[in-house]
Amino acid sequence: MxxxxxxxxxxxxxxxxxxxxxxxxxxxxxxxxxxxxxxxxxxxxxxxxxxxxxxxxxxxxxxxxxxxxxxxxxxISEHGPHAVQTAWVEVNVPQCGYCQPGQIMQAVSLLSSKPKPTDADIDDVMAGNICRCGTYQRIRAAIKEAAKETA
Ligand code: FES
Ligand code: FES
Known part of the structure; x- marks a missing residue:
C-alpha cells in the first residue's frame, strides 16, 4: 500500500x-x-x-x-484563484485552453523558486510546455504580471 x-x-x-x-x-x-x-x-x-x-x-x-x-x-489555492490564475485571466492567455493547466502549474513552480524571473528564466523553464495555439508571448506576460503579486 x-x-x-x-x-x-x-x-x-x-x-x-x-x-x-x-x-x-x-x-x-x-x-x-x-x-x-x-x-x-x-x-x-x-x-x-x-x-x-x-x-x-x-x-x-x-x-x-x-x-x-x-x-x-x-x-493550488485554498482561497480563491491563485495569483498566477488571476494573471492568466488579466492577460487573457488561453486560446483553446488545453495546455493551460500544465502551463499554469509550471509557472507556479517557477515563481516559487524564482519570484522575479527574467525572460531567459521564463523561456528556459517553460520550454517543455507546448502550446499548439502559440500563446507563448501571453504566457510570458502573465508570468511577469503574477510575479508582481507573488514576490
Ligand atoms: S502528457 Fe505528460 S508531458 Fe505530455
Ligand atoms: S491554448 Fe491551445 S494548446 Fe495552448
Missing amino acids: THFKVNGIERSFDGDPEMPLLWYLRDILGLTGTKFGCGMALCGACTVLQNGKAIRSCTKQMDSVGGLDIVTIEG
Missing part, C-alpha cells in the same frame, strides 16, 4: 504499481484539470507539483509516489 497526499488530502493506493499518476488523478480521483497530451514527458499538459516542484504526471508511476505531496491545478 502506497501512502501520499493529493491537494492536502491523505490518499493510499494498492493497484497497478505501473499506473501513471496522471491516470490515477483523472480516472480514480476525478481531477480532470490535469490533461493528457503525449504520455511521454514531451508536452507538459500533465504537469503537477511534487513537493512544490513541477513534474510530468504521465511518466510518474504510482509505485514512486509514496510519501509525496502532489498538487494539481485544482489544489
Whole structure:
C-alpha cells in the first residue's frame, strides 16, 4: 500500500504499481484539470507539483509516489484563484485552453523558486510546455504580471 497526499488530502493506493499518476488523478480521483497530451514527458499538459516542484504526471508511476505531496491545478489555492490564475485571466492567455493547466502549474513552480524571473528564466523553464495555439508571448506576460503579486 502506497501512502501520499493529493491537494492536502491523505490518499493510499494498492493497484497497478505501473499506473501513471496522471491516470490515477483523472480516472480514480476525478481531477480532470490535469490533461493528457503525449504520455511521454514531451508536452507538459500533465504537469503537477511534487513537493512544490513541477513534474510530468504521465511518466510518474504510482509505485514512486509514496510519501509525496502532489498538487494539481485544482489544489493550488485554498482561497480563491491563485495569483498566477488571476494573471492568466488579466492577460487573457488561453486560446483553446488545453495546455493551460500544465502551463499554469509550471509557472507556479517557477515563481516559487524564482519570484522575479527574467525572460531567459521564463523561456528556459517553460520550454517543455507546448502550446499548439502559440500563446507563448501571453504566457510570458502573465508570468511577469503574477510575479508582481507573488514576490
Ligand atoms: S502528457 Fe505528460 S508531458 Fe505530455
Ligand atoms: S491554448 Fe491551445 S494548446 Fe495552448
